[in-house]
Amino acid sequence: MTKTKLKFGIGVLVIAGGTTALLVQHQNQAKLREENQSLRQQVGQLMTENERLSKRPLSPRLPAPPLPVTAPTNAPAEDQPTNINLYARFKDESPKLTAAQVEAYLKANRTNAASLLAAYRTSGDPALLQQAMEKYGHDPRVTFEAVFAKNLSPEEQRQWLSAFEQSAPDNALANYLSAFNYFNSGQTDGGIQELAAASGKQFDDYTLEREQDDEEAYLSAGYSAAEAKRISDSWLTLPQFAPVKQLGMSLVALANAYNQSGDQNSAQAVFQMAMNVGQNVASESSSAALLGQLVGTAIEKIALSAMNPNSPYGDNGQTVQDQLNQIAQQRVAVNELVQQATPLLPTLSDQEILNYENRRRAFGEGAALQWLVGKYGPQ
Structure with missing residues (x-):
């Protein structure tokens, strides 16, 4: 059997064509980065301040001192913008997979x-979560x-809080949830120790992984790619x-x-x-749900509001009130963005x-x- 060989001239054309495609791809990526520059600058400022604070821990x-014990709640955080994901089809309820699916x-x-957890979330069958807990009790997810x-x-x-900490030793979220549990049960010292242990750790809430796994479950059940992404995003x-x-x-x-x-x-x-908790949640959640950023800045606002507004904040001559004003401006910008985007989604x-x-x-x-x-809103 003879083997065909590409001539040199054809090879040059192929290389040139590939180079052109790469240039176009690079230009598109550069445009996307420009669109995101403002948001990333805000996140960068928060991360810089968080790093500065972490260098001089107290x-x-x-x-x-004792704190009043409050009843735990599973209510959604009140800062969640309404209707941000409720658009088009499936806006009223999440479709559940059948036992056969x-x-x-x-x-x-x-x-x-991962598949047991996705099956649990997309079907609502608690037996699937129980099975995952029994078989994979050392998996952080x-x-x-x-x-x-x-x-x-x-x-x-x-x-299970202890198991979460052991399975995810570098995840600040495990310490935060454990600290909240200690505070809520009247064990304030335990909560303080958990927060000290969280210092320097990143915040990972597995949102993107959970969405991806749920999407694959819906795809396997016959939903289209757009439907699967839409449902897994909106109803997680x-x-x-x-x-x-x-x-x-x-x-x-x-x-x-x-x-x-x-x-x-x-x-x-x-x-x-x-402040460290708020900044960590806000900055590390920037690649997942917008709600994480809102909750993080809300924690910062609560802490700053309890301080003397004229006290210095950071090393750049700002005051606590200046930072509060900046957070308020960020919140206004987010609300305006959500209001503009919501009618476009359907x-x-x-x-x-x-x-x-x-x-x-x-x-x-x-x-x-x-x-x-920017693409679909009014000119």
Whole structure:
């Protein structure tokens, strides 16, 4: 058998064509980066300030003043913008996979940890979560989901919080949820120790992974690519943000208790802890749900509002009030963006929805909304 060989001239044309395609791709990527520059600058400022604060950590006095114990809640964080994801089809309820669809999906995916969790979320069958907890109790995605399982006793929830920390030792979210649990059960010192352990860790809430797994479950059940992305984005629950925000509020209450006892150094240390939590959640969630950024800045606002507005903030001559004003401006900008984008979402075709969802996962929800308004909004 003879082998054909490409001539040199044809090879040059192929290389030239490939180079042109790469240049076009590079130009498109550069345009996307320009569209996201404003949002990334805000995130960068928050991360820089967080790094500055982390270099001079303070430690509050232990034992800490007692805090009132509040009943835990699974209510969504109040800062979630309404209707941000409720558009087009499936806006009123999430379609649930049938037992037969779940069985086929699990069989195709070897019934592993990720597929069991996706099957649980897309079908609503708690037995699937229980199966994942029994078989894959050391997987961080499983321990995260288990922390929010219904009908857990306080002892069982404490066990799963510990399991989450052990399975995700570099994830600040595990420490934050554990700290909230300690505060909520009256064990304030334990909460302080958890927050000290969270210092320097990043915040990972597995949102993108959970969305991707759920999307694949819907695809396996016969939904189109646009439908699967739309459903997995719109109906994924985000239970982590309510306790994280309540943790920030508990820290501010604790700082006030230290102030009332005359211990201003401990109060300052706890205020700094609250700021670190808020900035960590806001910055590390920028590639996932916009709600994470809103909750993070809300925690910062709560902490700053309890401080002297004329106190210095940072090393650039700003005051606490200046930072509060900046957060207020950011919130106004987000609200305006959501208001502009919301009426556009139901008008998109399936392909346009797919384009939007792809951008949201690649660049973050805020950046995707900016792109949406810029492309489809009024001139």
